[in-house]
Amino acid sequence: MGAPHIVIGGGLSGLAAAIRLARFGEPVVIIEQHNRLGGLNSYYTRNGRLYETGLHAISNFAPRKQRHAPLNKLLKQLQLSRDDLSICEQLRSEIHFPGTEPLLFSNDFSLLRDTIDDVFPHALAGFDRLVQRLDHHDPFAPAPFTATREILSSFLNDQQLIEMLLCPLLFYGSSWQDDIDFNQFTILFRAIYQDGFFRPAGTIKDLLDLLTETLIERGATIITGTGVEHLRVVDDRVESVILENGEELDCNIVISTIGSDETRRLAGKNIDKTDIVRLSFFESIFTVDSTGKTAVSKDATCIFFCRQNRLRYRKPNTPVDLKSGVISLPDNFSGREAGTMRDVRITHLANYQQWFDARAASASSYDDLKAAYARKSARVAEAYVGSFFEAITYQDSFTPLTVQRYTGKIEGAVYGSPNKHTDGACGFANMFLAGTDQGYLGIIGAMLSGVLMVNRHILPKLAK
Numbered sequence: 001m002g003a004p005h006i007v008i009g010g011g012l013s014g015l016a017a018a019i020r021l022a023r024f025g026e027p028v029v030i031i032e033q034h035n036r037l038g039g040l041n042s043y044y045t046r047n048g049r050l051y052e053t054g055l056h057a058i059s060n061f062a063p064r065k066q067r068h069a070p071l072n073k074l075l076k077q078l079q080l081s082r083d084d085l086s087i088c089e090q091l092r093s094e095i096h097f098p099g100t101e102p103l104l105f106s107n108d109f110s111l112l113r114d115t116i117d118d119v120f121p122h123a124l125a126g127f128d129r130l131v132q133r134l135d136h137h138d139p140f141a142p143a144p145f146t147a148t149r150e151i152l153s154s155f156l157n158d159q160q161l162i163e164m165l166l167c168p169l170l171f172y173g174s175s176w177q178d179d180i181d182f183n184q185f186t187i188l189f190r191a192i193y194q195d196g197f198f199r200p201a202g203t204i205k206d207l208l209d210l211l212t213e214t215l216i217e218r219g220a221t222i223i224t225g226t227g228v229e230h231l232r233v234v235d236d237r238v239e240s241v242i243l244e245n246g247e248e249l250d251c252n253i254v255i256s257t258i259g260s261d262e263t264r265r266l267a268g269k270n271i272d273k274t275d276i277v278r279l280s281f282f283e284s285i286f287t288v289d290s291t292g293k294t295a296v297s298k299d300a301t302c303i304f305f306c307r308q309n310r311l312r313y314r315k316p317n318t319p320v321d322l323k324s325g326v327i328s329l330p331d332n333f334s335g336r337e338a339g340t341m342r343d344v345r346i347t348h349l350a351n352y353q354q355w356f357d358a359r360a361a362s363a364s365s366y367d368d369l370k371a372a373y374a375r376k377s378a379r380v381a382e383a384y385v386g387s388f389f390e391a392i393t394y395q396d397s398f399t400p401l402t403v404q405r406y407t408g409k410i411e412g413a414v415y416g417s418p419n420k421h422t423d424g425a426c427g428f429a430n431m432f433l434a435g436t437d438q439g440y441l442g443i444i445g446a447m448l449s450g451v452l453m454v455n456r457h458i459l460p461k462l463a464k
């Protein structure tokens with residue numbers, strides 16, 4: 001047997017790529033720098049309780065009978081059973097802006113349309129035309145960046161509605177400041193508004209265990225706890241992969257899921273542009289004892305909010321931008337039992353450099369800043385989910401530095417670089433990108449990206 005195919009990164013895109021490849025009996029090695037697989041979507045335990053690190057809600061919900069829906073196609077390509085996921089649908093999500101009633105959406109698209117009819121009746125006809133346009137748009141056809149705001153303005157005669165519709169889609173997938181590429185917008189509009197949210201009944205650990213067991217059953221080699229340190233390149237071919245522990249592995253085709261600039265750096269190349277703005281987040285998780293007087297919302301799954309009329313989705317000049325964010329209530333999915341302890345997670349845009357400077361000053365100033373912003377963030381969230389501050393029993397926060405540490409993404413850029421490589425090409429004959437910098441987003445998107453890159457760049461070569 002020849003040299004194995006190598007997948008760099010054990011996040012969800014890497015796991016999906018490796019499972020797809022192993023299905024064809026190809027030798028495959030997946031390499032993850034951390035001891036645990038999962039990347040952005042991982043978990044840890046504190047006080048005997050499991051905390052998820054990335055999962056709010058998974059987009060692209062689809063009923064079982066929609067065989068061509070991305071979720072069902074993905075499961076088929078990986079030969080995984082839908083029943084193993086024990087799918088729980090969102091209850092309902094909300095978008096709050098000042099001075100107007102919230103917009104609501106669920107896995108039934110008519111709820112969004114109905115609330116637009118209630119709150120912005122003068123914009124409903126334009127909204128219907130926009131949906132028609134999106135239904136006929138192919139977001140996978142290569143195209144230069146096209147600003148979505150301009151297109152929305154040509155359909156919707158209400159700026160507030162434009163801001164509100166953009167808010168969830170930017171927070172759940174834009175690597176551009178204040179806007180999003182129209183292709184990405186189309187993908188996210190379908191994934192979030194038309195398909196909706198779900199999550200597994202269990203935890204992200206159950207999903208990761210399922211994927212890991214599948215990989216092992218199919219004979220893949222999993223290396224954890226040592227990352228790829230560099231790539232030995234001859235001409236434009238990656239000949240071998242050198243690990244941090246000194247081991248050198250010859251390779252056939254490489255799928256890298258760690259980002260385009262991050263991959264080029266491993267190959268000793270200069271990175272494209274250093275002036276691009278990379279967006280990252282500050283997130284806090286609070287465990288709340290709900291037996292007392294607290295009143296945490298029991299029916300909203302995700303709440304997207306902005307405290308000013310125009311959404312500023314950009315790198316803030318302060319460590320955290322408290323003016324907008326996402327609140328995730330992971331207990332609020334149908335079929336999930338909420339115990340007496342409920343989790344509230346709140347995410348805001350953050351400034352990597354300011355967190356970097358705080359930590360460079362001292363560990364205590366970094367920790368103090370984290371605690372101060374977590375407090376402020378909880379107080380902001382209470383306006384949307386009910387009071388809970390006095391009943392917090394546990395809290396933790398992560399900053400852009402945490403994201404960088406656990407994913408290797410430069411400046412903790414959750415959605416990667418704004419420069420996407422939809423064909424996976426990154427300048428090497430036998431290495432291709434998958435994951436956020438390839439252009440697919442979120443958990444289902446990341447996994448589809450891994451599958452797609454294997455289908456496009458490796459499987460056709462096996463057939464020959």
Ligand SMILES: Cc1cc2nc3c(=O)[nH]c(=O)nc-3n(C[C@H](O)[C@H](O)[C@H](O)COP(=O)(O)OP(=O)(O)OC[C@H]3O[C@@H](n4cnc5c(N)ncnc54)[C@H](O)[C@@H]3O)c2cc1C
Binds near residue numbers: 058281
């Ligand atoms: C706070 C937060 C909440 C989110 N919530 C949701 C959500 O609710 N729903 C949703 O669909 N999506 C969500 N996402 C986005 C989703 O997590 C990502 O889109 C997806 O997980 C990306 O997967 P990936 O495999 O492409 O990248 P990653 O998860 O970043 O995986 C890359 C992996 O590569 C490893 N790596 C890096 N460098 C090296 C190296 N040199 N050698 C070896 N390994 C290396 C990293 O350690 C990492 O494990 C969220 C993200 C964040 C940060």
